[in-house]
Amino acid sequence: MFNLSNLRLLTSWGSVLLYFLVLAGWMDTVTSPAVLMVLFTLFFAVIMWSAFGVVHEAEELAEIMGEPYGTLILTLSIVVIEVALVAAVMLGSNAAPTMGRDTMFSVLMIVMNGVVGLGLFIGGLKHREQSYNLQGAASYLSVLIPLTCIALILPNFTTSTESGTLSFWQSTYFSIFSIALYGVFLITQTGRHRAFYVHQIEGKVDEDVDAPRPPIDMAKLRNHVILLLANILPIVLLSKGLAKILDAEIKALNLPLALGGVVVAAIVFAPEGISALRAVARNDLQRTVNLCLGAATSTVGLTVPVILAIASFTGQKVVLGLAPREVTLLGMTLILSTLTFSNRRTTMLEGTVHLVLFFVFLVLVFNP
Structure with missing residues (x-):
């Protein structure tokens, strides 16, 4: 039966064929900003x-599969898309040493301030107050803060290489530490402390995480896994073309280089952002917390090692250290997030504060 899902797959895979058979070579000759804008659109x-x-x-x-596995599947799927987009830009003809950094910082600002702010604002407007599992949010932040500071702030203060960069051994060990920390976090999230990531009401978990779940329909599971991959792969395959167009458009219109990271981040987080806002609108703040904080944690914990590995194998220079204004914004975001998720209930006020920081970020992108 032909439905919207089939039409989506037909369109996306048809676009992939069109790109590789026709557009890939032709786009190298395009210089018109108008044509580039049409292609980008x-x-x-x-x-x-x-x-x-x-x-x-x-x-x-x-x-x-139940939570937190469903959220984790979406989060890891998005990491694949992000890595593909960033790698496409890094391996392009015009290598961008700051693309990985700009994308990660933009994801953090979009997720931690834009989506969280809008979600809390909508949730407060619609439901007055919303609750979630405090232990889960605290564990996300306890992992996110050191990962973020090691990846995006510490490189500014190392002396083995020029400011903002890491030496080979620093890159190697920091990557191992990041993967190990994220791995332990995943074990905690999906294992003995799974209850931290399920909503609690008046001290009772509304899903008994220790109770045996009904048998999983393996045929249904397999079909949805195949469809998930079928929707992810066109994004990955088209990412190089999009990166090439984006790079040419930014240069043609003399736009800020950091805008590339913002666009890539917006594309990367679009699926999770949509899902997070849907969840908060139906008063499921826990899923929104899992999606947003989980996305931020996986972005830094998994993308940084991949970026550094690509740089090591290709000999490319990678700048990870943020500029002082961005360090200030990141510091405010981490402190504010810690305060926001230290109370068991959220309101419109917390959402408004996060949104203000997000708009400050947008202003600084275009007028640094």
Whole structure:
């Protein structure tokens, strides 16, 4: 039966074929900003439509497997997309040493301030107050703060190499530490402390995480996993073309280089952002917390090692250290997030404060 899901797959995979068979070589000769804008719009539309497919299939898997596995599947899927986009830019003809840093910082600002702020504002407006599991949010932040500071702030103060960069051994050990910390976090999240990531009401978990779950329909699970991959792969395959167009458009219009990271971050987090805002609107703040804080944690914990590995194998220079204004914004965001998620209930006020920081970030992108 032909439905919207089939139409989405047909469009996305048709676009992939069109890109590799026709557009890939032709785009190298395009210099007109108008033509580049049309191409960017087309690529962006296809990738965003595929992102909706990723959201749908991840939510189906969440229903089958329960939390936090459903959220984790979506989060790790997004990391794959992010790594593909960043790697496409890094391996392009015009290597961008700050693209990885800019993308990670933009993801953190979009997630921790934009989506969290809008979500808490909508939730407060619609439901007055919303509750979540405080222990889960605290564990996310306890992992996110050191990962973020090691990756994006510490390189500014190392002396083995120039400011903002890491030496080979620093990159190697910091990558190992990041992966190990994130690995232990995943064990905690999916194992003995799984209850931290399930909503609690008046001291009772509304899902008994220790109770045996109904048998999983393996055929249904397999079908949705295949469909999830089928929606992710076009995004990954089209990422190089989008990165090439984005790089050319920024240069043609003399736009800020950091805008590339913002666009990539917006594309990367679109599926999770959609899912997070849907969840908070139906008064499921716990899923929003899992998605947003989980995305921020996985972005730093997994993307940094991949970026550093690509740099080591290709000999490219990678700048990770943020500029002072960005360090200030990141510091405010981490402190504010710690305060926001230190109370068991949230209101419109917390959402408004996060949104103000997000708008400050946008202003500084265009007028640093």
